[in-house]
Every structure is written in structure tokens, then in C-alpha cells.
Amino acid sequence: MAWLTDAHIHLSDNEYSDDMEYTLTAMDKMKIRACCVSMDNQSSKSTLVLSQRSSLILPFIGIHPEKADDDLNTMIDLVTQNSNKISGIGEIGLDKTYVSDEAGFSRQVLVFQNMLSLAEKLGKPVSIHSRRTLDEIFSILPSYSIKGVLLHWFSGSKKQLQKAMELDCFVSYGPAMVYSEDKQVLLSQTRLDKILLETDGPVRFSRCFGLKTAQIEFLPSVLFCAASILNKSYDEMLLVAERNSDSYLGV
Secondary structure, rough: OOOOEEEEEOHHHHHHHHHHHHHHHHHHHHOOEEEEOOOHHHHHHHHHHOEEEEEOOOEEOOOHHHHHOOOOHHHHHHHHHHOOOOEEEEEEOOOOOOOOOOHHHHHHHHHHHHHHHHHHHHOOOOOEEEOOHHHHHHHHHHHHOOOOOEEEOOOOOOHHHHHHHHHOOOOEEEEHHOOHHHHHHHHHHHHHHEEEEEOOOEEOOHHOOHHHHHHOHHHHHHHHHHHHHHHOOOHHHHHHHHHHHHHHHHO
């Protein structure tokens, strides 16, 4: 049976701590592995500790744009010292929502570029936060040679999606796709070999998910929705998702 991969989830977040044993058991029974992304130095260390509990936890460490003021040199050392343990670098990226001036955004760009340089040097995939900054990110990415670039929770325009495909980026879709027509349209126009699936937990989703904290068990519903949109069977879509995840992770 093929394995399903949650391309982007914050399992080291405190929201999951009380139920972690249940989550790990569910992942094993449901054949789901998880790219466990981090926000800053502290959460990155928590992610590394969590990854020791199960081989299904694929640790990604880095500095999120919301945490751009975190100690960059400490993060660079953490990534370098654990390069043989981590599966990738993330969550990294840009987001003007979290800054009030150009100096703040310049700091985000500096951190982002340093993280991309590390990924290039170490041959690691990256998980990128790109809310309302896709054009800026598109201008930066060509300067680096990184095989696995994921624009997680893709929410750009059709034109920006085409640009992402031209740059050979992966894009991921989550639980919102189950009820969002806009996301469904974007999925239908995404290259089949560049589609990844995620939950982005502990984000809460409305409609059929009842504003509950996203659980990794939501992922089969996302896969089922993607299969329906693309006119594939569940098993066919599962094989596509597995192949794409392996390609993204370089395994």
C-alpha cells in the first residue's frame, strides 16, 4: 500500500502535545508520514526531539517570516549541526502581514535568503510561506538551485500558478480545498507531478471541519477531494501523491 504524506504540518506545536501518542499510532495505522515544519529556534528544537519518537516524522527546521527577528546565526548553526537528521528546511518565506515597515520586510528577505542558501548547500527541500508575496519570492528563487521547492497552501492567481509551474515548484493544497471552489480550480490547473497535499495543522478549518484544529487524519479527505476534482480513483491519486512526495523529498 502506498504512503500518504502530509507535506506541511506543525506537529511540534503545543496544540498536539497531549494527543501525540494517539497521533503517532494513527499515522502508523493509516500509513501517513508528515513533513513536520517549524517556526523558530525553539520550535525547531522541539521538532528534532519529536522526530526521535517516530520515523514517520520528517523534521523541517527554519525561521518563519513571522519570527524573522529570531536569532539567525543560531538557526544556521542548528541546521548545519543537524543536517544529517533533518528532511528539509521550513517553514521559511515572506509575509508583509507581519511587518510594519521596509526594514522589517528587508529582515524577512535576509532570513529567507540565508535559509535558501543553506538548503542549496545541504541539498535539502524547502517549505515556503508565500502569502501575498509570491511575486517577490519568484524574483528570488531563480538565484538558487534547490530541487524540492514547495509553495505551501498555494493561494495565488492562475497566472502566478503558471509561473510556479515554470519554476518547477511544487504547490500544496489542504482541507480548505474540500469546500473552496477557488482552490479546486487552482488544483485542476496544476501540473499533476507538482501536486502535494497538506493539513497545515494546527490551523482550524470551517465548513465540514467544524473549526476544529486540523488533524493529520484529515488528509485522506483532502486526497479524496483531489481525486474527485482530477477524475481519478482514490488509489490512483494516492500513487500520484506518493510519487510527488518522494520527488519533493528527494527519496
